[in-house]
Amino acid sequence: MRTLIEAEIASRDAFNTRARLKAAAFSVIKTIKEFDLSASSIPAPTFAYLTSLEWIGAKENLAVIGPAGTGKSHTLIALGHAAVHAGHQVRYFTAPDLVDTLYRGLADNSVGKTIDTMLRNDLVILDEVGFAPLDDTGTQLLFRLVAAAYERRSLASASHWSFRTGAGSSPNTPQPSASWTGCCTTPPPWSPAESPTGCARPELPEEDANRTAEQPQGWGLLVGHHRGLQLGH
Secondary structure, three states, X not given: OHHHHHHHHHHHHHHHHHHHHHHHOOOOOOOHHHOOHHHOOOOHHHHHHHHHOHHHHOOOOEEEEOOOOOOHHHHHHHHHHHHHHOOOOEEEEEHHHHHHHHHHXXXXXXXXXXXXXXXXXXXXXXXXXOOOOOOHHHHHHHHXXXXXXXXXXXXXXXXXXXXXXXXXXXXXXXXXXXXXXXOOOOOOOOOOOEOOOOOEOOOOOHHHHHXXXXXXXXXXXXXXXXXXXXXXO
């Protein structure tokens, strides 16, 4: 009997995981095991914190900034894939697809309901931010989602725009506030000394700290509400 119950539980868990993967709508499947950390500028302690997924439970946000071909989408999708297998509800969008979805809500005044539906997920991933231009309405719709998610859900985004040149894809897009990502070029002090989930701040090894200082300003990877580490490509 115990064996049958365990088999039923395993089958149910597998079914639920497949359902969450389908609902996540990843463009491709990338995993953490496939990620080559040695070819990345993400320090090992930071990568360990990201893959712990504690930042999702803490409703922290993640922004990955850098030029094309540096593994931004792989990072987001791999973390999202791991989150699904850990039992989290995840939804993946490219920024243009997200804005198109919100635009459709304008026709029947259901934007608020659409955003509420998106925020039923524990993690919302916004990929390719800035790759396609947004008009003022699209920019405001994107901001509305970000504002609604603040301290309620985790958002993870990837963009080739540096914060120095502008995080958005419209000339009128406001610079990101500290409540979203902090500042990439001047990372704020880590406060408190440990994260809300008890994971201590990742410290950069000396060689990584030296390499970070040599990177072009404006590129980086940021985690949390007021914290971040500047990384290169």
